[in-house]
Amino acid sequence: MVKKDYRNNLIDTATRLFAERGLKGVGIRELSKAAEVSISMISYHFGGKEGLYSLVLQEQFACFEQIETIRELEAAPLEKIEAYIRWSIRRHREYPYLMRFYTSELTNPTPYFATIVDPAIKKVIRILMETVEEGIRIRHFRQGLSCGYGAGMIGMVNYYFLSTLATREIVSHSPERDEELIRHYMDLFGKGILT
Amino acid sequence: MVKKDYRNNLIDTATRLFAERGLKGVGIRELSKAAEVSISMISYHFGGKEGLYSLVLQEQFACFEQIETIRELEAAPLEKIEAYIRWSIRRHREYPYLMRFYTSELTNPTPYFATIVDPAIKKVIRILMETVEEGIRIRHFRQGLSCGYGAGMIGMVNYYFLSTLATREIVSHSPERDEELIRHYMDLFGKGILT
DNA sequence: GTCTATATTGCGATAGAC
DNA sequence: GTCTATCGCAATATAGAC
16 A cells, blocks of 8 residues: 555654654655655645654654553562563664654653653653562562662663763674673672672 | 853853753754844854854863863772762752753764764763773672673763653652762662662 | 844745646 | 645844944
8 A cells, every 4th residue: 555655654764864863853855855755745644744753752652551561560579670671672672763762852852752751751760669669678679778779770771772872882782782781780780799 | 341241141041942952953043032142143153053052062071071080099999980970960960951962962963972972971981991890800899790880870870860851750859869869879889789 | 242134045834736 | 645836934144234
């Protein structure tokens, strides 16, 4: 079906371009040329540039629904933390532009931050904090810890992907290293760095 | 001196507006109106909008020079890590818009990323990795750790400030909590979370 | 140094043909 | 559904008066 090809073509191209240069950094002329369709297709299919952007954003953040399965997991808190790390890394690999939208919306929010991005971030942070809280309560984790440590783990993983542009010459970001990365995060988070 | 007032006025206004909406998100009309000067002042003093932006960026990242004092510190690796955390938090408090420029340039880089932002980030990461490496070498830190753990610490601290917009209703970001925050990061990084 | 007025270019959106 | 051509507006930069 021709219609669907053109539509998907536009969505794919827009995802890449918006991720790389932001909503304001991409014009509909360049967008339609890159997608090899005419400029009027953007208004026709998506009601304008902003409509296309919000659709791309929705697609990118839809996967945050899956975090609920981690909350409902019948598992020890530390296993839930590992499940989060695995889910998070898988998510970044599956949606290579996700971190760009995530941080771009956090620093230069568009009107869609409040409805799409903010709830997704809050949901993940709340679940991680809950998990750490539970770990403290049932004495798997040390007493007197702050449940904010959960957010520390989110920060470590996200920064690994966020900083790629500056660190790829220093640290390998190959997917083949992902398992090693998970072990390292769990090791550091669990036991700390000291002898 | 009138000249300097107008110039500084423009720089201050531009810092706030560029931080909040990005280079492309702010026009020189709005900028000059907010700074209460005429539009032509931007070209006159800074050679155009981009010139003003690059000056703001230089100002924001100039403080990264100070990281050298941590490298040269005569102190144990763990103390250097704490010195980094203190320096980083102080930096975020002194330059409240720094994290916005930092992440905005990482996700939607402008032509100034390569000369201003990239070297600053690389310098900090290298020093943290060196410090962890040294800690492992002199057996203050556990053997078999990756020196990439240093970057994990950068990620935790930066994410705390990056995520403010989404987490301020969940976690307090008050400067009065900073000392507690430093203790928590050192505690987690040093001993981990397990009993 | 600072202003107003204007030149020029580029933007997003759409009318109308097919 | 898709195209081309064009409208109206906002962008940056600058000429020229003071």
